[in-house]
Amino acid sequence: MRDDLGILFSVVLPCYREAGNLREVVDQICETLEAIPVKYELVVIDDGSPDMTWEAITQLAQDIPALRAAKLSRNFGKELALSAGLEMALGDAVIVMDADGQHPPSLLPTMIEKWREGGVDIIEAMKVDRGRESLFSKIGAGSFYFLWNRLSGFEMRGASDYKLLSRKAVDAYLSLDERNVFFRGMTAWIGFSRAHVPFEVPERRGGSSGWSVFKRVRLAVDGISGFSSLPLHLVTLSGVIFLIFSFIFGAYTLALQIAGRSVSGFATVILLLLLIGSFLMISLGIIGVYLARIYEEIKHRPRYLIAQKIGDASRPEAEDV
Ligand code: UDP
Numbered sequence: 449m450r451d452d453l454g455i456l457f458s459v460v461l462p463c464y465r466e467a468g469n470l471r472e473v474v475d476q477i478c479e480t481l482e483a484i485p486v487k488y489e490l491v492v493i494d495d496g497s498p499d500m501t502w503e504a505i506t507q508l509a510q511d512i513p514a515l516r517a518a519k520l521s522r523n524f525g526k527e528l529a530l531s532a533g534l535e536m537a538l539g540d541a542v543i544v545m546d547a548d549g550q551h552p553p554s555l556l557p558t559m560i561e562k563w564r565e566g567g568v569d570i571i572e573a574m575k576v577d578r579g580r581e582s583l584f585s586k587i588g589a590g591s592f593y594f595l596w597n598r599l600s601g602f603e604m605r606g607a608s609d610y611k612l613l614s615r616k617a618v619d620a621y622l623s624l625d626e627r628n629v630f631f632r633g634m635t636a637w638i639g640f641s642r643a644h645v646p647f648e649v650p651e652r653r654g655g656s657s658g659w660s661v662f663k664r665v666r667l668a669v670d671g672i673s674g675f676s677s678l679p680l681h682l683v684t685l686s687g688v689i690f691l692i693f694s695f696i697f698g699a700y701t702l703a704l705q706i707a708g709r710s711v712s713g714f715a716t717v718i719l720l721l722l723l724i725g726s727f728l729m730i731s732l733g734i735i736g737v738y739l740a741r742i743y744e745e746i747k748h749r750p751r752y753l754i755a756q757k758i759g760d761a762s763r764p765e766a767e768d769v
Pocket residue numbers: 461462463464465466495523524525526529545546547548550652656657658659
């Protein structure tokens with residue numbers, strides 16, 4: 449179970465309603481890692497699942513001594529479950545993957561091999577094909593990535609949350625202590641040298657995705673507002689455009705008035721009122737998004753709360769060196 453260098457790999461698995469998938473996915477991961485072979489630990493985070501996920505984890509922990517786990521006190525969302533996992537992980541390299549089988553464990557040897565070659569701190573599995581998704585989700589993801597790339601300046605098309613991070617990268621990630629975390633964006637933000645491994649997204653093993661449309665939209669808004677203040681400047685910019693327009697239109701109206709031919713029609717007034725009204729509301733909304741972010745951060749609440757834990761946090765090599 450150990451390699452020559454005594455390097456420890458941590459595999460972090462955030463789980464939400466994965467009771468039915470976990471055993472098979474974990475077995476596959478263990479099999480793959482033992483075949484390489486490497487020394488590893490599993491860090492499983494139950495993101496407040498309402499089903500039997502925690503029971504499944506408890507059972508797994510009895511069979512796998514290298515498994516440590518935590519149950520969050522409620523559903524905090526995948527991003528925070530990941531943060532909890534990264535904080536718990538003790539490995540020299542940490543691999544983050546989904547617990548639903550959509551991140552194939554067969555990719556682990558390639559990722560580990562690439563990391564061992566040295567020189568890179570982050571190895572990302574890139575989706576060459578997004579798998580079977582609804583049209584809505586494809587269009588949604590497509591337009592989000594387009595906007596995000598433009599606004600934040602980081603390329604993220606095809607990026608997934610299946611990544612290997614070196615200890616250096618994990619520590620850098622954990623040093624960003626905002627409450628509103630966005631794993632994909634923040635791992636891009638921290639920089640470091642990186643390599644890519646392509647993969648095709650297989651079908652979910654069972655159960656259903658824990659991401660509702662609402663959660664996805666919220667992630668998109670958080671993702672954009674967390675990485676760019678451009679929307680705020682756009683409000684100013686559109687204000688300036690309105691101002692120029694109002695000068696031209698004002699001068700035109702005044703000229704007509706002086707010539708004794710005032711602009712006719714109520715329709716123009718109503719249209720202008722509606723236009724300006726909606727514009728103001730949207731602008732307030734945009735400011736509100738940033739204000740809410742400041743409020744969230746300033747409260748300085750803990751990112752997540754842990755209800756239960758399994759396993760002690762000492763590096764497994766301690767006793768068998
Ligand atoms: N997940 C989580 N908390 C949530 C939603 C999802 O920890 O609130 C986990 C889930 O168990 C899985 C991973 O995040 O391991 C990816 O979730 P899912 O498969 O539902 O997302 P999709 O693959 O559809 O993007």
